[in-house]
Amino acid sequence: MTVRVVLVDDQPLIRAGLRVLLADHPDLTLAGEGETGAEAIVLARELRPDVIVMDIRMPGLDGIEATRRITAEPPAPHVVMLTTFDDDEYVYASLQAGASGFLVKDMALEDILGAIRVVAAGDALIAPSVTRRLIEHFAAGPAPRRAPATDRLDAVTDREREVLTLVGRGMSNAEIATALFISAATAKAHVARLLTKLGARDRVHLVIIAYETGLVSP
Template sequence: MSGGRTVRVVLADDQPLVRAGLRVLMADTADIEVVGEAGTGAEAVRLAGDGPVDVVVMDIRMPGMDGIEATRRIREGGGEARVVVLTTFDDDEYVYGALRAGASGFLVKDMALDDILAAIRVVAAGDGLIAPSVTRRLIEEFAARPEPGPPPEPPAVEGITDREREVLTLVGRGLSNAEIAAELFITVATVKAHVARLFTKLDARDRVQLVIIAYEVGLVEPTR
């Protein structure tokens, strides 16, 4: 996190051994502090609202309130806490639903510790996780799966320029700012300006939401 601030993390997982393992691993990290643990979604919501929390690392499958509903309640609560879903790619079919509920990204449980810590820092700094190839695969996989019940109305994109549409498409494909700049033969600063305008015009919180919008309006087709 910028400015030398410590990232305050809540670990939400119904498996005590998972929480204990993450806590021990994070104990040696100077800029990340575990400030709470939750074994249920309801506990995660309470902890996120009780004190200063930057990131909730959220499991999907928990007793009672699951991670998707907990994520929705945390984000609707209006606090500062952001959510990263921690799940297993092979058998978890609910990641896309969690992103729609307001998660700023997700991790998979077999990721290297350094990648998990880096992801937490990225989310705490206000961005979403879309660049790594595993993230692209997950988003594509779950974007192709219909949600139970009627899907939400996709946001209108008529108000964006042709160049912004191009940038949104490339963001949806998981490209970084540098990769988009190379693709469109523009500067990284120009890409950042376009992305910032997309946030405003599409009322998107971060790049993950831009990815979702790109899929929902058909600018990007999921690969199967």
């Protein structure tokens, strides 16, 4: 299946680099380009792409608000934020707005393409090392607003709470399996059930829920 991608970034060089790379991979096709959040919304409605790679900081409507509006209109494409992580304070907000993950502008272009494929497949699994950087990022800032754990975790078993806590700490399925003395397949099954029970979009959303419910603290 060919993945249809829309690039939204106000930096022409970023778009040009990805455009050239997409052209060399037959399983990925460039459906459209934009420079602002407002253009991203229009492109999402008109082109119905599989994935939108979206910058956060753009003139006018930023990527966070554009993502919030795009994901509020199902069937919505997967949105991946494109950011300079080390100095960007808005990654957590972008994930809350509905983004399936984020990419870092200094990543190798091939790694960015790999992330697009993962998101398009519906897994939206961000690498544990990147998840840890995300945790470190918003743990260093103001604590996120937390919802009462009893409201959101009523349907979650004790074992699933343990798994959610470890996901919140940035562990992979293999690391969770080792920590809880279970198989990797069982760990994966627990994560899948958590996604369903909590209505989470992906693994990164589980990290956010772990923080918001107080299972994990900065």
